[in-house]
Amino acid sequence: MPHILLLGTLDTKLDELLYLRSQLTTTAARLSTPLEITLIDCGRQPTTHEEINITHKDLLAKYAPDREPGLPGLSRGDAINVLITLVTKCVADILRSTSEIHGILGAGGSGGTSLISAVMRDAAPIGLPKFIVSTVASGDTGPVVGECDISLMYSVVDVAGTNRLLKEVLGNAAGAVFGMAVAYEERLRESRSDAEKKNMEKKKTQIGVTMFGVTTPCVDRVRRHLEENYPVEVYVFHATGHGGKAMERLVSEGRLDAILDITTTEICDLIAGGNMACEPSRLEVSLRRGIPNIISVGATDMVNFGPLDSVPEQYRDRKLHVHNPTVTLMRTSADECRKVGEFVVDKVDRFAADQSMVEVWIPTGGVSIIATPGAPFADPEADAALADTLRSGLEGSKVPVVSDNRAINDEGFAVDIADRLMELVARYSHHSAAQ
DSSP states (O other), rough: OOOEEEEEEEHHHHHHHHHHHHHHHHHHTTTOOOOEEEEEOOOOOOOOOOOSSOHHHHHHHHOTTTTTTTTTTHHHHHHHHHHHHHHHEEEEEEEESOOOEEEEEEEEEEEHHHHHHHHHHHHTTSSSOEEEEETTTTOOOOHHHHTTTTTEEEOSSSSSSHHHHHHHHHHHHHHHHHHHHHHHHHHHHHHHHHHHHHHHHHHEEEEEEEOGGGGHHHHHHHHHHHHHSSSSSOOOOSSSSSHHHHHHHHTTTOOOOEEEEEETTHHHHHHHTTOOOOOOHHHHHEEEEEEEEEEETTTTEEEEEGGGGGOGGGTTTSOEEEEEEEEEEOOOOOOHHHHHHHHHHHHHHHSOOOOOEEEEEEEEOOOOOOGSSTTTEEEEHHHHHHHHHHHHHHHHSOEEEEEESOTTTTHHHHHHHHHHHHHHHHHHHHHHOOO
């Protein structure tokens, strides 16, 4: 039986959430499918209704017994932060204690969306259906979705009242989530039925690989070579800021066994203020896990901005390349490349749980399609600054720095780096089995 968690700030959105609930139950009844719904009140003020399963007072009583209902004295922003913490703990507890949850659905304005999405990001695993009807779904949704598989539907009108148009949107959302929950439950059932068979088969190694448009030939060759020659499953992450974060989240959840961090361009954007910056904690999760981890410098020749006229004024005299009408690339300077190298060295030095499982590979023939000799971003001085920083910074450590005179997109480089990762995987597996 599908079980859906329904989240909303019921002090302001009670009618809308009750309508969502009714649409879920109606859909289930029409399809003769049993359905369980847990409605959680995420509102600032206490709300009473017989359909609410976990009330505002319930949240405070269990997770913040020192606080008074209504959270008096707190600003709206502070109250939302408190409620994020309480509801996240509540949902995490439900996911731990309940046999199965098959979907999470919410609806709200900007405040409700920020609250509900934070709970989904922090409490729910990737793969569990997550859906929000939101007034901000047609704007900048990066902070809402983050690195997670959250689905957004624009509400068109505000989530304020149950007019005919909003009912159509909410009805569609309920149908979508019901279908997602049923499909997710079926996948779980199939997974359980196949568990015995899978246990008898050789386990596939789950490998995370980072890619950008300018390193695609390399990653495509890596993926084909691995899949054709080893028992692996390859997950490719687009290095857009959220891509690196998503990969590291899967590492933290134990869903990736090895990392081929070919494309570390997100660090450039962090350093220079580009649009695709990683978190300051980039690299730390995989290094802490101690799993096989090869770090390369793909696309470290560039910082990403929007259309040409959006490039910050201080960078207008730099070497710029219009990648497409919405993306302008800026060539990294020698100083910025040194900082990228220092970032990598610092992370390896402070966070590598097992340096014997880490290697750094430098393709000195070019770190991207447009950084090879004669290409628009060819800059031997900047590339050398990065390579020299990595070599000197990791000298004396147990982390090999492999300098390869081929370009990153050279087919031989791709095959060799893939084979080397699998050598580390074999060593890691042997060491783990011996313990």
